[in-house]
Amino acid sequence: MAEHIIGPVAELPPGSHRVVKVRNLEIGIFNVGGAFYALPNICTHQFGPLCAGTVNGTTACSAATDWRFAWVREGEILTCPWHGMEFDITTGRCLANPKVRVRQYPIAVEDGIVKLTL
Amino acid sequence: MIGELSSAGAGGPTIRPARPGDYAAARALAEVSGFEIPSTLAREASFAEVIAPGGVYIATADLPIGLLIAQPIAYDGDRPYTLWIELIIVHPSWRRRAVGTALYRALGGWARQLGIHGALTARRDEPAADALHRRVGFVAHRDDLLLWRFDE
Numbered sequence A: 001m002a003e004h005i006i007g008p009v010a011e012l013p014p015g016s017h018r019v020v021k022v023r024n025l026e027i028g029i030f031n032v033g034g035a036f037y038a039l040p041n042i043c044t045h046q047f048g049p050l051c052a053g054t055v056n057g058t059t060a061c062s063a064a065t066d067w068r069f070a071w072v073r074e075g076e077i078l079t080c081p082w083h084g085m086e087f088d089i090t091t092g093r094c095l096a097n098p099k100v101r102v103r104q105y106p107i108a109v110e111d112g113i114v115k116l117t118l
Numbered sequence B: 001m002i003g004e005l006s007s008a009g010a011g012g013p014t015i016r017p018a019r020p021g022d023y024a025a026a027r028a029l030a031e032v033s034g035f036e037i038p039s040t041l042a043r044e045a046s047f048a049e050v051i052a053p054g055g056v057y058i059a060t061a062d063l064p065i066g067l068l069i070a071q072p073i074a075y076d077g078d079r080p081y082t083l084w085i086e087l088i089i090v091h092p093s094w095r096r097r098a099v100g101t102a103l104y105r106a107l108g109g110w111a112r113q114l115g116i117h118g119a120l121t122a123r124r125d126e127p128a129a130d131a132l133h134r135r136v137g138f139v140a141h142r143d144d145l146l147l148w149r150f151d152e
């Protein structure tokens, strides 16, 4: 594993994401409310370009929402552009089947620079 | 375990999962094969990390002459679910002797046994690499990837 410089933190403000290529592997870099996450750009379903999808929220219906459908977790959910499967960016888990998750690569900000370990 | 020990053919090399002690030989193999040293082979500690999930195979004929590094990029519970082929190298004097195919066969046996969904790699503009990948069962996927499905 080695560190790879992604770029200045100012170029990846909260709510933004970008796909970079590191050693031939495409990785999605996400800034969710100031915390960075790095996931492979390969969906667990049919190997689609997961990180080219949109970042938004999801619907939930539970005791926490008083058993009404509510829009939750805005900015934390990635939707695959091929068939719409949703993934939690902060854990890599698939919402429909949380046992399945994409790998998360270590990513950190040092001296204003975003660095990925791969 | 499938792929634990197999042979590339009569008189051919033995294929086995890599061990931490293979680090120096694996690195030397990458150097002699003209490969830029990947970060997975940069340090002994990172090599130990890389082989831990199990998708790293080595071909030996007294000395290591082939190396395949596959890394999980998705998991189902604790087991790998999707693999990324980071590297396949064969010593120059052992090329065209089915060593690469034997390495991939060992990986495929292990992957099917674990229920792994598929493996991907970057498409390269090299006829020999392309022929090897197609022979093994990889097909073109998206713009610049090759995909080998284990669940079909």
Ligand code: FES
Pocket: A043, A044, A045, A046, A047, A048, A049, A050, A080, A081, A082, A083, A084, A085
């Ligand atoms: S490939 Fe992502 S939802 Fe099907």
